[in-house]
Amino acid sequence: xxxxxxxxxxxxxxxxxxxxxxxxxxxxxxxxxxxxxxxxxxxxxxxxxxxxxxxxxxxxxxxxxxxxxxxxxxxxxxxxxxxxxxxxxxxxxxxxxxxxxxxxxxxxxxxxxxxxxxxxxxxxxxxxxxxxxxxxxxxxxxxxxxxxxxxxxxxxxxxxxxxxxxxxxxxxxxxxxxxxxxxxxxxxxxxxxxxxxxxxxxxxxxxxxxx
Amino acid sequence: xxxxxxxxxxxxxxxxxxxxxxxxxxxxxxxxxxxxxxxxxxxxxxxxxxxxxxxxxxxxxxxxxxxxxxxxxxxxxxxxxxxxxxxxxxxxxxxxxxxxxxxxxxxxxxxxxxxxxxxxxxxxxxxxxxxxxxxxxxxxxxxxxxxxxxxxxxxxxxxxxxxxxxxxxxxxxxxxxxxxxxxxxxxxxxxxxxxxxxxxxxxxxxxxxxx
Numbered sequence: 001x002x003x004x005x006x007x008x009x010x011x012x013x014x015x016x017x018x019x020x021x022x023x024x025x026x027x028x029x030x031x032x033x034x035x036x037x038x039x040x041x042x043x044x045x046x047x048x049x050x051x052x053x054x055x056x057x058x059x060x061x062x063x064x065x066x067x068x069x070x071x072x073x074x075x076x077x078x079x080x081x082x083x084x085x086x087x088x089x090x091x092x093x094x095x096x097x098x099x100x101x102x103x104x105x106x107x108x109x110x111x112x113x114x115x116x117x118x119x120x121x122x123x124x125x126x127x128x129x130x131x132x133x134x135x136x137x138x139x140x141x142x143x144x145x146x147x148x149x150x151x152x153x154x155x156x157x158x159x160x161x162x163x164x165x166x167x168x169x170x171x172x173x174x175x176x177x178x179x180x181x182x183x184x185x186x187x188x189x190x191x192x193x194x195x196x197x198x199x200x201x202x203x204x205x206x207x208x209x210x211x
Numbered sequence: 212x213x214x215x216x217x218x219x220x221x222x223x224x225x226x227x228x229x230x231x232x233x234x235x236x237x238x239x240x241x242x243x244x245x246x247x248x249x250x251x252x253x254x255x256x257x258x259x260x261x262x263x264x265x266x267x268x269x270x271x272x273x274x275x276x277x278x279x280x281x282x283x284x285x286x287x288x289x290x291x292x293x294x295x296x297x298x299x300x301x302x303x304x305x306x307x308x309x310x311x312x313x314x315x316x317x318x319x320x321x322x323x324x325x326x327x328x329x330x331x332x333x334x335x336x337x338x339x340x341x342x343x344x345x346x347x348x349x350x351x352x353x354x355x356x357x358x359x360x361x362x363x364x365x366x367x368x369x370x371x372x373x374x375x376x377x378x379x380x381x382x383x384x385x386x387x388x389x390x391x392x393x394x395x396x397x398x399x400x401x402x403x404x405x406x407x408x409x410x411x412x413x414x415x416x417x418x419x420x421x422x
């Protein structure tokens with residue numbers, strides 16, 4: 001038997017999915033800044049949601065809500081809350097969504113976490129509101145991670161944007177306070193000059209620590 | 212030309228990646244509760260990190276840190292902070308990681324967001340600490356979403372656990388306060404009886420709203 005190589009083999013050897021799929025989902029995928037006119041249909045959105053809906057969340061809480069901005073009126077209500085740099089591309093995207101956390105996800109727990117009937121009580125009441133919001137934001141963010149990869153699996157590009165006023169969006173779209181906006185997301189086929197230069201990534205030594 | 216079908220076509224038709232890959236990454240993937248003895252190597256971890264490292268984060272902040280618990284001593288320091296239900300499987304998993312958010316991610320911004328040299332200042336100083344922690348937790352959670360899918364792409368199962376005492380883990384492993392634990396993650400090949408029954412998922416109408 002020969003000794004294992006002293007340097008790591010190419011990463012591809014260690015992955016179970018073929019390179020073209022991994023490129024589409026991860027490696028060459030990019031945040032798009034322009035889009036073609038091709039519509040993104042409700043059927044496509046449902047296929048993507050079906051794909052990612054089994055992704056794990058704490059207590060199976062699934063707090064992500066996807067608010068599709070389909071009408072011109074709704075889009076005009078959204079645009080003023082985006083930073084200037086994000087307004088033109090969001091005005092032109094085939095589909096825009098507000099990704100939000102449901103801070104009352106616990107209402108669904110008897111249905112989605114039925115083996116622990118007391119789970120809803122862990123999050124009930126005014127004194128649990130902060131804990132509930134923390135959990136909602138964290139688990140919805142996990143689901144946004146799954147969603148971005150799922151959008152790419154549909155051959156579409158995602159354009160997630162943190163550059164907006166969340167308080168303004170919440171007041172405009174979610175006045176009862178139940179949903180909290182986390183990101184605004186443009187979805188479509190990438191258009192001309194859709195990509196900026198790739199920004200530098202941290203090194204393994206920055207990310208991975210071993211104890 | 213015929214009219215489009217009145218009902219949505221099967222979801223697979225709307226997705227660009229072949230079904231076997233989507234099953235592995237999303238559909239039939241499960242949170243594993245038992246693992247085989249097969250080790251998870253540093254090369255595999257690096258391949259997974261390479262795969263997901265281009266995933267988008269706000270300001271390219273990349274706050275996720277992966278602390279691999281390799282030594283028996285480190286594992287024994289971790290176990291008491293897990294809820295009872297999570298201790299035996301974590302003791303037996305081939306690899307355990309603490310996934311944490313770097314609350315001082317802004318130190319890296321001059322390197323990873325070089326076109327906006329002022330970005331580090333947006334997050335500097337004691338009065339930005341809360342904002343920084345919120346951003347670190349949210350963007351690290353996005354990256355955990357990418358990571359869980361990336362682990363599956365390597366043919367491995369991920370077992371994310373929220374059932375632990377984060378203050379206890381932080382005091383034990385991150386006493387200087389810079390990193391904050393978000394999840395504990397078991398990684399390996401699934402073992403016997405690795406799966407519980409799939410829990411119910413929310414419906415499209417629960418998740419998707421249209422304006």
